[in-house]
Amino acid sequence: MQFAQIILPLNLKGTFTYKVPADFLDKIEVGMRVLVPFRGKKIYTGIVAELFNDFEETFVPKEIINLLDNQPIVPQQQLEFWNWLSSYYLCNLGEIYRLAFPSSLKLESETYVRLLSERTIDWQNLDANETYLLQALEVRQMLNLQEIEAFIPKKEIIKTINALIDERYISVDEKITEKYKAKEVAYLRINRDELNIKIHLAEVISSLKKAKKQQELFLLLLDKETENPDKPVRKSDIFDEGNFNQSQVKLLIEKKLIQEYYLEKYRIESYEGKIEEIEELTDIQKTAILEINQAFEEDKNVLLHGVTSSGKTHIYLEKIEDCVIAGENVLLLLPEIALTKQITIRLEKKYGKKLGFYHNKLTDFERVEVWKKIKNNELQILIGTRNSLFLPYENLGLIIVDEEHDSAYRQRDQSFFFNAKDSAMMLAEFYQSRLILGSATPSLESYDLAMKDKLRYVVLNERFGEVDLPEFKIIDIKEAQNQKKIVGNFSQTMIDEINRQLEERKQTIILHNRRGYANVVECETCGHVTYCSNCDVVMTYHKASNELKCHYCGHRASKPISCPSCNSDNLNTRGIGVEQIEEEVQKIFSDSEVDRMDVDSMRKKFAYEKLYEKLENGETDILVGTQMISKGLDFDNIELVAIPKADSMIHVQDFRAEERAYQLITQVAGRAGRISGKGKILIQTYNPLHSVFELIKNQNIKETYQYFLDERKKFLYPPFVKLIMIELKHRKEDKVNRASQFLGSIFRKYIPEECILGPEKSPIARLNNLYQYQVLLKFPKNRNYRIYKELLLKSFDEFDEITAYKSVKKDVFVDF
DNA sequence: AGCACGCCGACT
């Protein structure tokens, strides 16, 4: 095994070939980390992807500098998973590696400068920056670029360093620094090396008779050690008891009677409370379990379609327990970690320290710790967001994807686009483990797979405790307007119903899925509206903070007092946001406590916790909110959900809009009447006959999904075609425009016309100062897909040959 | 991706 293919943490195609030095020949394995030089002096941590002997020397490979692991850190299954992701989502392995690893595990060399002693410095001929740098180096012989940035402007650093190198005053080098430091905790113990307790004990104690506190402390330590010889005594625990202080400890250490030592501690506090058993299942749940077991026996994965509050969690807990008993580990994926309290609490109570969390709110060091625990097989269950797909599991037996329809699984954050739900299905395959997708409102794609028995369809169609499902009522706003039975955005019917709830001391949820106070601030005189300076998007008015915000790039501006264009103060707002609904509700139900839950109101620290408590204590009468309120709010006292402007949800230019509206409404509806079964949902609309509202009202799952599937089939959307979107971005509009035209023409050379839509401007033509164009491809879902994908790759290669378009950023969204 | 090399506009 003379050579190795190495994955580098760079967004570059393919892997790189390095020579394995003789010392590592018998140690190196696929999946280990290595240090390799890349491009001059720079050093990266790479992953061994492949080892082989024969190599046609078309170039001279460099040597691996060092081996960082004694055993593979990336399991074989993960490497297979990476390869699959790379070929399926058309992204580079390097991008995946970057996303998968906490950055502390990917050491990179750092450039630093060092003072050369061979020349005496001629201070007269130096400019100010050069003088600063040399002076600094006389104090601290080595400085890295960041440290230099503190006293030399960024732009001048390179110039200064180059000048000093030319003068042979300094040299530049690369150095690897260990970033991860395990947190260490201090412990105390009797110094048994120095004294033989049995012989000297009396002597020691009497020697301390003038220092009562020290004597006491020594005896306490002795007690603790005798009582529980294997339990280390934490220094902080001694202090916590309040009797002792640092100086007594110090003196005892000086007398060599006790010792202080350090142990590595995991930064993440884990549950230390009592461990509880889970409750008994209902008959319906038991049947579902049997069905799941049957499916698993047949090597089938499961779609668990459980109506809201049917107790999907119970099923999860049961299957998790089965898996743990079998000695295998479990991954529970959640769309977001923050809003899912109850399931985590229950698991914590049952599994205590065997449970781990992994999500984007952890610090990098915390991530490394979870990583290590998984690697050492110290965790039986991991609860995490999409990134936890990449942890180095060894014996994964079960993956559960909760709320599998949730769009958080298909988000595009910093890295490439991938669908965590679909990826989880592949990961399960590589690990030969089981998979359960769970939702009250499964995605159409999953439902379709279930109907074809590619996933076993298991239904829980009854609420826990045989509680009735909520009742839906559609209110025609036009009719209410005609009869003048309307106040603002609220029909009299809705107001009456909310009042009834208030009288009965029940809580009400009002859903309005649009942030801010008003969509647009418009000048009535000249029609001027304020656009974001970075994006082609109108700015939303937020009354609470009295400013305009761009919901895409986060740009903020103060609200204009008069029109910036014609100076008229005849400004008006259009498009109702959740803040305005809250204001209205406040006015109509002036005696009640109204709260709002949206991204903006939840930004403050503990805002969520505070609101949660208010709701739990029944202080909040009416909760107004965006889609956020559909998640994790399980309170017994909520009976009414009101949706005053439901139309806004279906009038979105997106083929998933109706599906999402259905899911959102059904999910919010699930908050109502969880215990009493008297849940009621009021939906106000101008289109009471719209199919989506009809379907929601009828609550016929089969009919609903059939309708959606028919629509998708009619307009050629997933799951009937493979959808791939290519987005091109550049600072200059004409450049992206030309690039996208060119890409379109290449596609048309190889791919049938009917599969190609565009190129055209993206719905948001400019985002963060980048102009965006997109091409949409609809490929058949049969065996031909492979051929089409080949043609797509060929087209990309041809496109990439044009160097002028290299600066155009190309993003590929497969199954977006 | 990042980093160096190389050719054109706004400044001492």
Place this chain on the structure above:
DNA sequence: GTCGGCGTGCTC
């Protein structure tokens, strides 16, 4: 005249 802009090319 230079400095620094970013277009282009390359990395085992």
